[in-house]
Amino acid sequence: MIRDAFTAVVNPAAGSGTAAATMISLARALRESGARVRVTYSRSLPHATELAAAAAGRGDTVLAAGGDGLAGAVAAGLTGTTAELGLVPAGRGNDLARAVPLPRDDPATFAAALRERPSRPIDVAMAGDRVVLGSVCAGLDSVANDAANRWRLPRRPIAYQIAAVLVLARWHPVTYDLRVDGVPERVRGNTVVAANCAWYGGALKIAPAALLDDGLLELVTIGEMSRRRLVPVLTAMRRGAHVGMPGITSRPIREVTIATDRPIPFYADGEKLPAGPVTVRVRPAALHLIGA
Known part of the structure; x- marks a missing residue:
C-alpha cells in the first residue's frame, strides 16, 4: 500500500516551536516522493480534533505533529473511523512514539515509512469522553506533570523527572477509592496509573506489560512508602524494573474508576483532565496507527 494524501495537524507551540520546522522538512520529503500534503496548525486541542476529523472526511492519512497531548486530540477525531494516524513526535515527552518503531532520523526515510508501512488497529483509553492513547495518572506523577507545565523547566523529557524530585520534598501519600472492573477497593499510596502504552513521563516505562x-x-499502583524508598523506584522506572518491587502492583483491567481523598490533578497524555473522580475504560481496536 502506498499512501498518497496526507493532512498534518501541527501544534505550533510544541517542542518550543520546533514542531513546525520538523513538519516542514517532512512535508517536503513527502512531496518529493510524490504525495500530496496539506499542513494545518491547531489553535487548541479541540481545534486539533476538528482538523483531524475534517481530514479523515476527505480520505486523508492524518499526521499528528507535536507531543502526546496533540496525538490524543488528533486521535479523538479519527477514533471509530477507517482513517489512519501517523505520529510525528515533536513535543517534550513523545512517549507514545516509543511504542511505534518508525525510522525518524532522516526525513526521506521517515516519509517512505509513512507512505509504505502498514497500519494496525490499536486500542484507546476513554477517560470520560477524552480519548487517551498513553495513560491516565493521579498522584505524585500527575502533580509533577502539573508542576512541569507551570515551572520554567527544560523543554525536554527530563523536565518531568526533575519536577518529580522537586515535588517529592513536600509530597504525602493519597488514599484512593477504586472500582476495578466493578469491584471496589481502597489503596493508600503514591500514584495510580491506567496505561494503554508502556511509557509515560518522558521515557519512564511505567507499565512494561501494557x-x-x-x-x-x-493498572499500576505504587503504594505507600518512604521518600527514601521512592527515589530508587523512580530510577528503576527508566527500565521498567520497578514492577515487582515491594508495594508496586501491575495487572490487566478493562475499566477503573479513580477517586482520591484530597484534590489532586488528574492527567492524561500529559494534559490536565477535569477534577476527579474519573472513569477510564478501554475501547478496543478503535484507531488505525501506522507502524504499530
Missing part, C-alpha cells in the same frame, strides 16, 4: 492492541489497560 500493549496497544490487547483489548486491555494495565
